[in-house]
Amino acid sequence: MMRTRPLKVALLGCGVVGSEVARIMTTHADDLAARIGAPVELAGVAVRRPSKVREGIDPALITTDATALVKRGDIDVVVEVIGGIEPARTLITAAFEHGASVVSANKALLAEDGATLYAAAERHGRDLYFEAAVAGAIPLIRPLRESLAGDKVNRVLGIVNGTTNFILDRMDTAGSGYSEALDEATALGYAEADPTADVEGFDAAAKAAILAGIAFHTRVRLDDVHREGITEVTSADLASAKRMGCTVKLLAICERAADGRSVTARVHPAMIPLSHPLASVREAYNAVFVEAEAAGQLMFYGPGAGGSPTASAVLGDLVAVCRNKLNEATGPGESAYTQLPVSPMGEVVTRYHISLDVADKPGVLAQVATVFAEHGVSIDTVRQKGRQDGNGEAALVVVTHRAPDAALSGTVEALRKLDTVRGVASIMRVEGE
Structure with a gap:
């Protein structure tokens, strides 16, 4: 009635x-x-x-x-x-x-x-x-709070900010520069007059904190989330990703440690293979992968913003x-019984794409490889190309095997000190493989 x-x-x-x-x-x-x-x-x-x-x-x-x-x-x-x-x-x-x-x-x-x-x-x-x-509009919170309440979620990975996805998509598909793509996003109403919250990753980091807290039944605050935005992503990064069969997305990644004793939450740009379903998420759309023990892989996709x-x-x-x-009832409240600690970014293990400007002379590659070895970071592939302007420099691109973030940071600092390394052009993580 x-x-x-x-x-x-x-x-x-x-x-x-x-x-x-x-x-x-x-x-x-x-x-x-x-x-x-x-x-x-x-x-x-x-x-x-x-x-x-x-x-x-x-x-x-x-x-x-x-x-x-x-x-x-x-x-x-x-x-x-x-x-x-x-x-x-x-x-x-x-x-x-x-x-x-x-x-x-x-x-x-x-x-x-x-x-x-x-x-x-x-x-x-x-x-x-x-x-x-x-x-x-994507149903995501309720499935995590209710539909998967009897399962164990191990990972949440996704694109949760439409503005940054639009910008990176335009840089990738139309060859636009960052500023040009941002201007287009603003004109179309995807970006605010002050886009800081989006392009610097604050919006995505807040969402990552919420998702991690629900998925892992523990309290995760914004300050616990490692955050990097897309303002430093260049057309060269997108071109390098294409050569690897990848594209670049701003990802929110929430993971339970293999031993189950801690969790991590991070937001940063990353290269992902074109074969990954997230690579095909275009314009201002969002998509989130949830990996659970019993349910397996679930994907949620749709418009992530707008009135x-x-x-x-x-x-x-x-x-x-x-x-x-x-019905004089209430729905689910907070579930934070696990009280798992949030591990720092330095303990996250992943792969890396590092672009260096180096002196174009014999022995440079050996010096660079030695630095990686000294910090326990294994090299997967190396690509070197001499400059055409005759300034004595070359571009050296190194893709690593999986390694802790702290080891990478130490490697980069040591590389900066080499006389033969003129600069570290870019560092980007590689995910989804």
């Missing part, structure tokens, strides 16, 4: 995502009511600029007092899409205290202080759902939370 009293929803933020959430709630009201078992009513919308015209939203619902809205006492669910740490954290905890469950898209807050939000939700018997915080895709994830959570509310 349909309950006649509507469930009241407070919306914090009415930008690209928030306005789309409000639109879908209005246009799909009957369907949402049928799926939930009760009508859903938009009871208030907190914004910073009340004078802005918001099509389809009753002006009487608009308020600048978000605190008063979440503390009303009659709100069943708060949808938070304002982002950032504060005031979002204070508003979410206040919502729990005053009887509301929360649906959030706030990856930064969840990565920085998710433990506080989980604790507040549990203390007050409320739900905290956040599918939209990672990979837009409509993200709103789809928010509404999915809203339906689930409202159903729980009607």
Whole structure:
């Protein structure tokens, strides 16, 4: 039977995502009511600029007092899409205290202080759902929290930032330089006016922290994630990757150690073989591999950002939370029972592609090989090519076997000190083999 009293929803933020959430709630009201078992009513919308015209939203619902809205006492669910740490954290905890469950898209807050939000939700018997915080419309959080709850996840590997994937894709397929590709991404609306969070890897690192925490049942914060962006990736790197049968992607990689006693979480550009499914993920799309003991390899693919895709994830959570509310139940909370430590980047073992500018004379290759051997880094392949400008330099590209990151760092520092090495042009990890 349909309950006649509507469930009241407070919306914090009415930008690209928030306005789309409000639109879908209005246009799909009957369907949402049928799926939930009760009508859903938009009871208030907190914004910073009340004078802005918001099509389809009753002006009487608009308020600048978000605190008063979440503390009303009659709100069943708060949808938070304002982002950032504060005031979002204070508003979410206040919502729990005053009887509301929360649906959030706030990856930064969840990565920085998710433990506080989980604790507040549990203390007050409320739900905290956040599918939209990672990979837009792609169902990823719920499969990790629920569908794979009985399995052991060992690795999560993926492309979780559409802006950087678009830039690298244009550099690879169109031969664009980094600045040119960034300008195109900005013009198309894929990149913000200030793209730092995307291109420097902060956005992807926050998502990696969330994914690692859920996958490995341990607390992983943003500070635990090794982060490198794409600003140093050059056209030469893409060309070198092509010669190896690879392409370059910004990857989020979360892994459980082989002995099961620790985990790692990292975000950095990497070369992956063209045969790998992630290599074919184009433009602003996202894709994530999950490797579990029983389930094997699973791949999740789709649009990772944008108003409509993200709103789809928010509404999915809203339906689930409202159903729980009607049944006087709550969904899954924090699972951090393993309390595994997060190992530093220096202990990560992988392969490397290193490009050096060296003196074009006999004996240089032997000197370079000796440095690698002294640091315990085994060489897989070497390619050397003399410059055509006659300046006495050559380009030397070394691809290693798997080695600890700390060993690589020591190798690079030693190479920089060789008189015959004029410069280390680039260092990139090789993954997916």
